[in-house]
Amino acid sequence: MIIRTNTSTAKARAVSGEGAVVGVVAHRRQSPARALQALDVADLMLRRFDPSSGEFDHRQLYRIVQSAIGDATLPSGLKLPPSRELARALGIARNTVVHVYEQLALEGYVRAGVGRGTFVAEAGRRFDDSPQRRAPAATRRALLSKRGSQLVDEAGAGRQQWGAFTPGVPEVRQFPVQVWSRLQARLWRKTTPALLSYAAGAGDAGLRSAIAEHLRMARDVDCAPEQIVLTSGTQQSIRLLAQLLCDPGDAVWLEEPGYWGARSV
16 A cells, blocks of 8 residues: 655655555655646647647747746746757757747746756746736826826836846846945945935936046047936936926837837836
């Protein structure tokens, strides 16, 4: 006789009529990624892949994997099938699968390592900015002004928060975290009251001078610190420029695709 348990430790015992322990099988609780790995991920893609659809193989496979990652059908940490096995299962060229995996890696949906395989990355999760997710804000509409209601309607986040060709996002993996932390610690050891109080309207004078010097040396831009205004980010910069240069009803041109936040200004 065998008893299967769902506990994390195998404490149950299966005892026969004579009192002898025959066997114990314990199932540890599995993460969604491990649970899905127990199934066949290639079979999931095979059920969604339609070779008779007329759509190019690489586009269809990319759309299937991207959609499955976006709605968490393929959870973060899940190991995707090797390109050779997936190509064989779908009846397509291996280079097609390799191309799709590389494109997904460039966009931050998956991460790959030589000899380790391809895994769904945490960055592959995308924010859901659909109206259904923002619906609770409508219950407070009666308390808002017309301008406030407009701001709520247009509020949101880009569907892609990180990865190649994401507007407004630099290559964050190359950020010098250790150097930054060391310089920040050195500065805080010599903190002055001026750093803990309100700065000038255009920002810290020392930082603006350093930026002006950098622009002169690295970009050959002749400017003075008084011409530089520090903001909290791209969104505030665009809003400030719009307030200074545009009047209500003015027409503006925006890039498409471009920075999603510019449309909410």
